[in-house]
Amino acid sequence: xxxxxxxxxxxxxxxxxHALRARGAEVSVLTTSDEGHRFLAEFGVPSQVxxxxxxxVFDSRQKMRTVATDLRxxxxxxxxxHMLRDIRRLARHFSGVDLIVNDSLHPAFLLMGGLDxxxxxxxxxxxxxxxxxxxxxxxxxxxxxVARFFRWWVRFGLSRAxxxxxxxxxxxxxxSYDPALPEHELPTPLALVDPGPGTVYPxxxxxxxxxxxxxxxxxxxxxxxxxxxxxSVEGLDDGGVFFLGEGYAQRPGWQSYAKDWIDxxxxxxxxxxxxxxxxxxxxxxxxxxxxxxxxxxxxxxxNAERAAALGLRHRVVPWNKHxxxxxxxxDFTEAHRDLMRENAAYQERRESEDxxxxxxxxxxxxxxxxxxAWASDKGGQTRTAH
Numbered sequence: 001x002x003x004x005x006x007x008x009x010x011x012x013x014x015x016x017x018h019a020l021r022a023r024g025a026e027v028s029v030l031t032t033s034d035e036g037h038r039f040l041a042e043f044g045v046p047s048q049v050x051x052x053x054x055x056x057v058f059d060s061r062q063k064m065r066t067v068a069t070d071l072r073x074x075x076x077x078x079x080x081x082h083m084l085r086d087i088r089r090l091a092r093h094f095s096g097v098d099l100i101v102n103d104s105l106h107p108a109f110l111l112m113g114g115l116d117x118x119x120x121x122x123x124x125x126x127x128x129x130x131x132x133x134x135x136x137x138x139x140x141x142x143x144x145x146v147a148r149f150f151r152w153w154v155r156f157g158l159s160r161a162x163x164x165x166x167x168x169x170x171x172x173x174x175x176s177y178d179p180a181l182p183e184h185e186l187p188t189p190l191a192l193v194d195p196g197p198g199t200v201y202p203x204x205x206x207x208x209x210x211x212x213x214x215x216x217x218x219x220x221x222x223x224x225x226x227x228x229x230x231x232s233v234e235g236l237d238d239g240g241v242f243f244l245g246e247g248y249a250q251r252p253g254w255q256s257y258a259k260d261w262i263d264x265x266x267x268x269x270x271x272x273x274x275x276x277x278x279x280x281x282x283x284x285x286x287x288x289x290x291x292x293x294x295x296x297x298x299x300x301x302x303n304a305e306r307a308a309a310l311g312l313r314h315r316v317v318p319w320n321k322h323x324x325x326x327x328x329x330x331d332f333t334e335a336h337r338d339l340m341r342e343n344a345a346y347q348e349r350r351e352s353e354d355x356x357x358x359x360x361x362x363x364x365x366x367x368x369x370x371x372x373a374w375a376s377d378k379g380g381q382t383r384t385a386h
Contacts, residue, residue, distance in 0.1 A: 001100075002029065004039070008127075017045045031048075033049065057072060086108045114158075129306070131158070162182070162374060191360070192360050194357070202267065207241075207242045208245070218324075223328075224243075244256075271283050291316075292304050
């Protein structure tokens, strides 16, 4: 189950789908919107839409709309033709399935993951910063007992499940693992860098990725203006700037999907993105400087703070309801100049793309090893994964 609220869930879903099938597993995929279904199809993953009733609602500047989201979540919980219907459908779907993988913290999956007969087969995947945001979501906003009950309910569903895979861009890959343990901390999985010659992917001054919750044209214009100005900064002979963002699908020069994003990022001098876990993992794994566009989202603000604490080469440019095109472009240009000056003085040896391929291969293999072990309960091959 990969929620369509953010593309990181869907990317992990498609990565694990192909990697598990390569090990002989049968895999089916569920998601939460038609957009998510189309995204997965771009990567060759057939999927079904479980329900369109549950979703986190964002504005065009990637700020969660609190009231709209709370209303959506509340009605999903209490209207019987929403969550209860989904649970009945899932109960039939899970018959004969060895493992139920929930990369979404979806309410129906959380509840089922804490109850028999599903909890011994349920596995939850979530980012290090996301669980705290979910648990504390209603604290200070709803009546105290209700907010505390919600926090208890989340913890109940997670703690009773078969397993938990907690990921973060800065987690190291453990040297070994014990499938008997219920929880593992792993580096965020990413697509594999092409180990072959890089001539297929031209060097670029920057590779920009904005998730689909960014759709305000003011931000796109400001980015295009700022990056146009920075082309005068000395750098690689390049193929220009690569812009990727579903929210700007109709905008000239932007693309909705890029199956080879990791290779484009590997050949870019600079990455630009919001501080989602996958974006930070990409910058860390490829040893790239990154400009982080930070909105009012709490988990992304925590991610940006952690990037600073861990020494990731980056700069932060805010984007919120007070931001203007002119101010953002000025802040971005200054951040770019400072970061490129710092990057020029960066003396550590950069690893080759072959090394990045091996590292990312080992990372993805570990995820699959644990899931296959849990599915079989013996660490061997399995029939089916969901």
